[in-house]
Amino acid sequence: MKKVKVILSIIVLVLTLVGCGEESSHAHESLGEYFADTKNHWVLCSCGEKINHEEHSLEEEYCGVCEFYISYDEFSEVTYVEKYDENLNLISQDIYDDETKLEENTFEYIIDEGGNILNEKCYNFGEIKYEYEYKYNEEGIYSSIITEYTEDGKTITTYNEEYDKTLEKVYDKDGNLIQDDRYEYICDDEGRTIEEKVYSFDVLVNVTKYTTIEFEDGYETYSSYVAEYYENDGSLETYYNEYGSLVREVRTKEDGSVEYDYIYEYIYNDNGDIVNYKKLSGNEIIEEYIYNIDENGITVSYQIYRLGKLVEEATISVGEDGWPYISEVIEYTEETKKVTTYNESGEIVSEETYDKDGNLIV
Ligand SMILES: [Zn+2]
Ligand SMILES: [Zn+2]
Numbered sequence: 270m271k272k273v274k275v276i277l278s279i280i281v282l283v284l285t286l287v288g289c290g291e292e293s294s295h296a297h298e299s300l301g302e303y304f305a306d307t308k309n310h311w312v313l314c315s316c317g318e319k320i321n322h323e324e325h326s327l328e329e330e331y332c333g334v335c336e337f338y339i340s341y342d343e344f345s346e347v348t349y350v351e352k353y354d355e356n357l358n359l360i361s362q363d364i365y366d367d368e369t370k371l372e373e374n375t376f377e378y379i380i381d382e383g384g385n386i387l388n389e390k391c392y393n394f395g396e397i398k399y400e401y402e403y404k405y406n407e408e409g410i411y412s413s414i415i416t417e418y419t420e421d422g423k424t425i426t427t428y429n430e431e432y433d434k435t436l437e438k439v440y441d442k443d444g445n446l447i448q449d450d451r452y453e454y455i456c457d458d459e460g461r462t463i464e465e466k467v468y469s470f471d472v473l474v475n476v477t478k479y480t481t482i483e484f485e486d487g488y489e490t491y492s493s494y495v496a497e498y499y500e501n502d503g504s505l506e507t508y509y510n511e512y513g514s515l516v517r518e519v520r521t522k523e524d525g526s527v528e529y530d531y532i533y534e535y536i537y538n539d540n541g542d543i544v545n546y547k548k549l550s551g552n553e554i555i556e557e558y559i560y561n562i563d564e565n566g567i568t569v570s571y572q573i574y575r576l577g578k579l580v581e582e583a584t585i586s587v588g589e590d591g592w593p594y595i596s597e598v599i600e601y602t603e604e605t606k607k608v609t610t611y612n613e614s615g616e617i618v619s620e621e622t623y624d625k626d627g628n629l630i631v
Contacts, residue, residue, distance in 0.1 A: 303335035307348045307365050310335035347371065356384065374398065406430070422447075429454075433462070457481075461490060474498050482511055503528075512541070531555070540566050567593060588613040605630070 297314040304311055311322040325332035330340045338351045350363040364372040372393050379388035389401040397418050404412040411430040416423055427436040439448035455464040467475040480493035496506045508517040514535055520528040536545035548556040557574040573581040579601055586596040600607045604625055610618045622631040
């Protein structure tokens with residue numbers, strides 16, 4: 270028993286000599302700068318030991334001792350430990366999930382004589398995460414280039430004075446340019462964008478036109494026309510009304526011939542609900558939907574016609590939860606009529622098929 274005790278005390282003695290236990294031979298000296306986590310702050314001694322290790326003394330979210338801000342974000346359930354420089358620019362930001370450090374962001378700035386930030390770089394655990402380049406005019410910041418870095422490479426996005434995207438270039442991790450989009454804008458006298466063109470590797474791929482409706486108390490802009498150009502496969506042009514509904518669709522083949530040109534017509538009731546929808550090719554009605562809406566504005570049934578023939582009709586009921594559901598669908602073919610009923614959960618309750626004389630066959 271005595272022997273064991275002796276060995277133990279030798280071990281303890283050795284550990285004391287190896288550790289930062291030279292407490293007797295050196296008074297810890299602070300290297301000045303405070304470090305912080307979600308709960309505590311400390312400074313480091315030149316020997317590497319944490320000293321002045323104590324809890325933050327928070328007022329609101331600010332600790333006056335270490336000068337870090339500690340804030341909990343209830344939405345994403347993480348804690349931010351942040352520090353700002355004398356110009357109130359964020360210089361470090363650690364993000365914690367409980368005690369686990371998820372991100373360790375540090376920031377570098379290039380600032381002009383007027384105090385404007387020209388360049389901002391963010392590093393996460395020492396790896397570059399993004400770089401912003403800012404430009405200014407009399408009205409303030411007017412242009413920036415954003416470079417975002419991921420494991421797969423980087424994306425460089427350039428914006429103009431109107432904050433519209435003008436360039437988007439994506440590089441893979443070997444530095445190969447894999448996406449090269451250029452955006453062009455045409456504005457009206459009011460400075461509103463009326464047309465946007467997108468080029469991919471200098472080839473036009475998309476045109477969007479915008480239409481503005483003026484109201485007494487303002488205006489609303491919607492995209493009224495979109496053209497998509499396909500590589501060696503012609504184009505698709507689509508036109509929209511102010512409700513966002515498709516009104517015309519033109520498919521043009523590579524040789525310039527028109528594959529189809531559909532017109533879509535809508536009739537709205539006083540509530541703005543569609544009561545009739547038609548798809549036409551020339552004068553021919555390809556498809557027509559008739560919606561029957563009751564005095565409460567609830568759709569109670571609809572019919573679908575194709576090339577003038579009734580192909581489907583449905584009854585809509587209101588469930589116990591107050592929500593409408595399709596309770597019966599009747600599908601017509603040349604030879605048959607199939608009646609399917611559904612419950613509120615959308616499950617089939619019954620299914621019956623009749624021949625053209627009305628005899629039940631299935
Ligand atoms: Zn020390
Ligand atoms: Zn503190």
